[in-house]
Amino acid sequence: MSGDEDRDGGPAYGRVVAQGTFDILHPGHVHYLHEAKSMGEELHVILARAANVTHKEPPVLSDEQRREMVAALDPVDEAHLGHLEDFFVPIERIDPDCIVLGHDQYHDEEDVAGALAARGLECDVRRASPRETVRDDELLSTGRIVDRICETRCP
Numbered sequence: 001m002s003g004d005e006d007r008d009g010g011p012a013y014g015r016v017v018a019q020g021t022f023d024i025l026h027p028g029h030v031h032y033l034h035e036a037k038s039m040g041e042e043l044h045v046i047l048a049r050a051a052n053v054t055h056k057e058p059p060v061l062s063d064e065q066r067r068e069m070v071a072a073l074d075p076v077d078e079a080h081l082g083h084l085e086d087f088f089v090p091i092e093r094i095d096p097d098c099i100v101l102g103h104d105q106y107h108d109e110e111d112v113a114g115a116l117a118a119r120g121l122e123c124d125v126r127r128a129s130p131r132e133t134v135r136d137d138e139l140l141s142t143g144r145i146v147d148r149i150c151e152t153r154c155p
Protein backbone atom coordinates (compact mmCIF):
# COMPACT_ATOMS: atom_id res chain seq x y z
CA MET A 1 0.00 0.00 0.00
CA SER A 2 1.55 3.34 -0.99
CA GLY A 3 1.25 6.46 1.18
CA ASP A 4 -1.39 7.82 -1.19
CA GLU A 5 -3.64 4.76 -1.27
CA ASP A 6 -5.89 2.93 1.16
CA ARG A 7 -5.90 -0.88 1.54
CA ASP A 8 -8.08 -1.37 -1.56
CA GLY A 9 -5.92 0.85 -3.77
CA GLY A 10 -8.29 3.84 -3.49
CA PRO A 11 -7.13 7.34 -2.47
CA ALA A 12 -5.86 7.64 1.11
CA TYR A 13 -8.05 10.60 2.09
CA GLY A 14 -11.58 11.91 1.59
CA ARG A 15 -11.23 15.71 1.31
CA VAL A 16 -7.84 17.20 0.45
CA VAL A 17 -6.85 20.89 0.43
CA ALA A 18 -4.23 22.54 -1.80
CA GLN A 19 -3.51 26.26 -1.69
CA GLY A 20 -1.48 29.05 -3.26
CA THR A 21 -1.61 32.22 -5.34
CA PHE A 22 -2.07 30.65 -8.83
CA ASP A 23 -1.64 33.95 -10.67
CA ILE A 24 -0.62 33.00 -14.23
CA LEU A 25 -1.19 29.26 -14.59
CA HIS A 26 1.54 26.87 -15.82
CA PRO A 27 2.24 23.08 -15.83
CA GLY A 28 3.84 23.21 -12.35
CA HIS A 29 0.42 24.20 -10.96
CA VAL A 30 -1.24 21.37 -12.90
CA HIS A 31 1.30 18.87 -11.54
CA TYR A 32 0.68 20.03 -7.94
CA LEU A 33 -3.11 19.87 -8.28
CA HIS A 34 -3.04 16.40 -9.92
CA GLU A 35 -0.76 15.11 -7.16
CA ALA A 36 -3.01 16.58 -4.44
CA LYS A 37 -6.11 15.10 -6.11
CA SER A 38 -4.44 11.66 -6.30
CA MET A 39 -4.31 11.66 -2.49
CA GLY A 40 -8.07 12.09 -2.00
CA GLU A 41 -11.55 11.74 -3.37
CA GLU A 42 -12.29 15.48 -3.39
CA LEU A 43 -9.85 18.34 -3.99
CA HIS A 44 -10.54 21.81 -2.58
CA VAL A 45 -8.19 24.69 -3.44
CA ILE A 46 -7.81 27.85 -1.35
CA LEU A 47 -6.61 30.89 -3.30
CA ALA A 48 -4.45 33.39 -1.42
CA ARG A 49 -6.00 36.86 -1.22
CA ALA A 50 -3.85 39.42 -3.05
CA ALA A 51 -3.64 41.47 0.15
CA ASN A 52 -1.93 38.52 1.85
CA VAL A 53 0.68 37.95 -0.87
CA THR A 54 3.44 39.96 0.75
CA HIS A 55 6.31 37.46 0.41
CA LYS A 56 6.69 38.19 -3.33
CA GLU A 57 5.31 40.53 -6.02
CA PRO A 58 1.50 40.75 -5.71
CA PRO A 59 -0.57 38.87 -8.30
CA VAL A 60 -1.36 40.57 -11.62
CA LEU A 61 -4.84 39.01 -11.85
CA SER A 62 -7.76 39.63 -9.50
CA ASP A 63 -8.72 37.24 -6.69
CA GLU A 64 -11.92 36.18 -8.50
CA GLN A 65 -10.23 35.67 -11.89
CA ARG A 66 -7.59 33.42 -10.29
CA ARG A 67 -10.31 31.48 -8.46
CA GLU A 68 -12.37 31.00 -11.63
CA MET A 69 -9.40 29.63 -13.61
CA VAL A 70 -8.36 27.17 -10.88
CA ALA A 71 -11.98 26.00 -10.49
CA ALA A 72 -11.98 25.12 -14.21
CA LEU A 73 -9.03 22.71 -13.93
CA ASP A 74 -9.77 18.99 -14.21
CA PRO A 75 -8.46 17.78 -10.82
CA VAL A 76 -10.23 20.56 -8.87
CA ASP A 77 -13.63 19.91 -7.28
CA GLU A 78 -14.00 23.33 -5.64
CA ALA A 79 -11.90 26.52 -5.56
CA HIS A 80 -12.43 28.98 -2.70
CA LEU A 81 -11.12 32.48 -2.09
CA GLY A 82 -9.06 32.53 1.08
CA HIS A 83 -10.00 34.52 4.18
CA LEU A 84 -8.47 37.98 4.56
CA GLU A 85 -7.48 37.63 8.22
CA ASP A 86 -7.77 34.07 9.51
CA PHE A 87 -6.34 31.24 7.35
CA PHE A 88 -8.18 28.61 9.38
CA VAL A 89 -11.72 29.87 8.68
CA PRO A 90 -11.87 28.21 5.20
CA ILE A 91 -10.17 25.11 6.63
CA GLU A 92 -12.82 24.82 9.35
CA ARG A 93 -15.54 25.12 6.68
CA ILE A 94 -14.00 22.56 4.30
CA ASP A 95 -12.96 20.19 7.13
CA PRO A 96 -10.25 18.37 5.11
CA ASP A 97 -8.51 15.09 5.99
CA CYS A 98 -5.23 16.33 4.52
CA ILE A 99 -3.57 19.62 3.57
CA VAL A 100 -0.97 19.30 0.81
CA LEU A 101 1.74 21.97 0.90
CA GLY A 102 3.49 22.87 -2.36
CA HIS A 103 7.08 21.68 -2.78
CA ASP A 104 8.51 25.21 -2.40
CA GLN A 105 6.00 26.81 -0.03
CA TYR A 106 7.49 28.59 2.96
CA HIS A 107 4.99 27.04 5.40
CA ASP A 108 6.60 24.55 7.79
CA GLU A 109 4.73 21.23 7.96
CA GLU A 110 5.07 20.91 11.73
CA ASP A 111 3.99 24.51 12.36
CA VAL A 112 0.86 24.03 10.23
CA ALA A 113 0.10 20.69 11.96
CA GLY A 114 0.55 22.40 15.36
CA ALA A 115 -1.76 25.28 14.43
CA LEU A 116 -4.41 22.82 13.22
CA ALA A 117 -4.19 20.81 16.45
CA ALA A 118 -4.45 24.02 18.51
CA ARG A 119 -7.77 24.76 16.73
CA GLY A 120 -8.97 21.20 17.39
CA LEU A 121 -8.73 20.25 13.69
CA GLU A 122 -7.73 16.67 12.91
CA CYS A 123 -5.90 16.75 9.61
CA ASP A 124 -2.65 15.40 8.12
CA VAL A 125 -0.13 17.71 6.46
CA ARG A 126 1.85 16.46 3.46
CA ARG A 127 4.41 17.98 1.10
CA ALA A 128 4.00 17.73 -2.71
CA SER A 129 6.80 17.09 -5.22
CA PRO A 130 8.14 19.53 -7.84
CA ARG A 131 7.26 18.97 -11.48
CA GLU A 132 10.22 17.61 -13.42
CA THR A 133 11.23 19.76 -16.38
CA VAL A 134 10.11 17.95 -19.54
CA ARG A 135 11.16 20.48 -22.20
CA ASP A 136 14.09 22.92 -22.15
CA ASP A 137 11.85 25.87 -23.02
CA GLU A 138 9.17 25.44 -20.35
CA LEU A 139 8.57 28.05 -17.67
CA LEU A 140 7.35 26.48 -14.42
CA SER A 141 6.98 29.64 -12.35
CA THR A 142 4.61 32.60 -12.57
CA GLY A 143 7.46 34.94 -11.64
CA ARG A 144 9.58 33.63 -14.52
CA ILE A 145 6.65 34.00 -16.97
CA VAL A 146 6.25 37.64 -15.90
CA ASP A 147 10.01 38.20 -16.31
CA ARG A 148 9.84 36.68 -19.82
CA ILE A 149 6.91 38.98 -20.73
CA CYS A 150 8.87 42.00 -19.50
CA GLU A 151 11.98 40.98 -21.46
CA THR A 152 10.21 40.18 -24.72
CA ARG A 153 7.25 42.60 -24.82
CA CYS A 154 8.49 45.68 -23.00
CA PRO A 155 12.06 46.17 -24.25
Ligand SMILES: Cc1cc2nc3c(=O)[nH]c(=O)nc-3n(C[C@H](O)[C@H](O)[C@H](O)COP(=O)(O)O)c2cc1C
Residues within 6 Å of the ligand: 019, 020, 021, 022, 046, 047, 048, 049, 050, 052, 053, 081, 082, 083, 084, 086, 087, 088, 089, 090, 091, 099, 102, 105, 106, 107, 112
Ligand atom coordinates in the same frame (compact mmCIF):
# COMPACT_ATOMS: atom_id res chain seq x y z
C1 LIG B 1 -3.48 25.69 5.51
C2 LIG B 1 -3.37 26.99 4.76
C3 LIG B 1 -4.49 27.80 4.63
C4 LIG B 1 -4.39 29.02 3.98
N1 LIG B 1 -5.49 29.83 3.91
C5 LIG B 1 -5.37 31.07 3.37
C6 LIG B 1 -6.48 31.97 3.41
O1 LIG B 1 -7.57 31.69 3.93
N2 LIG B 1 -6.29 33.21 2.87
C7 LIG B 1 -5.12 33.60 2.28
O2 LIG B 1 -5.04 34.73 1.80
N3 LIG B 1 -4.06 32.75 2.25
C8 LIG B 1 -4.16 31.50 2.78
N4 LIG B 1 -3.08 30.65 2.78
C9 LIG B 1 -1.79 31.12 2.19
C10 LIG B 1 -1.67 30.99 0.70
O3 LIG B 1 -2.63 30.18 0.09
C11 LIG B 1 -0.29 30.54 0.24
O4 LIG B 1 0.11 29.38 0.91
C12 LIG B 1 0.75 31.58 0.48
O5 LIG B 1 0.32 32.83 0.04
C13 LIG B 1 2.01 31.17 -0.29
O6 LIG B 1 1.66 31.27 -1.62
P1 LIG B 1 2.50 30.77 -2.85
O7 LIG B 1 2.84 29.34 -2.67
O8 LIG B 1 1.53 30.98 -3.96
O9 LIG B 1 3.72 31.65 -2.94
C14 LIG B 1 -3.15 29.42 3.41
C15 LIG B 1 -2.04 28.60 3.52
C16 LIG B 1 -2.13 27.39 4.20
C17 LIG B 1 -0.91 26.52 4.33
Ligand SMILES: Nc1ncnc2c1ncn2[C@@H]1O[C@H](COP(=O)(O)OP(=O)(O)OP(=O)(O)O)[C@@H](O)[C@H]1O
Residues within 6 Å of the ligand: 019, 020, 021, 022, 023, 027, 028, 029, 031, 032, 056, 101, 102, 103, 104, 105, 129, 130, 131, 140, 141, 142, 143, 144
Ligand atom coordinates in the same frame (compact mmCIF):
# COMPACT_ATOMS: atom_id res chain seq x y z
N1 LIG C 1 7.06 23.88 -10.85
C1 LIG C 1 6.21 23.49 -9.91
N2 LIG C 1 6.13 22.18 -9.54
C2 LIG C 1 5.26 21.77 -8.58
N3 LIG C 1 4.44 22.61 -7.89
C3 LIG C 1 4.48 23.91 -8.20
C4 LIG C 1 5.36 24.43 -9.22
N4 LIG C 1 5.18 25.76 -9.30
C5 LIG C 1 4.24 26.07 -8.37
N5 LIG C 1 3.82 24.98 -7.72
C6 LIG C 1 2.87 24.91 -6.60
O1 LIG C 1 1.65 25.56 -6.97
C7 LIG C 1 1.13 26.29 -5.84
C8 LIG C 1 0.88 27.73 -6.20
O2 LIG C 1 2.14 28.26 -6.56
P1 LIG C 1 2.39 29.79 -6.86
O3 LIG C 1 1.11 30.44 -7.19
O4 LIG C 1 3.26 30.35 -5.81
O5 LIG C 1 3.17 29.66 -8.25
P2 LIG C 1 4.66 29.97 -8.61
O6 LIG C 1 4.78 29.72 -10.05
O7 LIG C 1 5.59 29.22 -7.69
O8 LIG C 1 4.75 31.53 -8.31
P3 LIG C 1 6.06 32.48 -8.24
O9 LIG C 1 6.89 32.19 -9.43
O10 LIG C 1 5.44 33.84 -8.22
O11 LIG C 1 6.73 32.12 -6.93
C9 LIG C 1 2.16 26.15 -4.72
O12 LIG C 1 1.75 25.12 -3.85
C10 LIG C 1 3.43 25.74 -5.44
O13 LIG C 1 4.32 24.97 -4.65
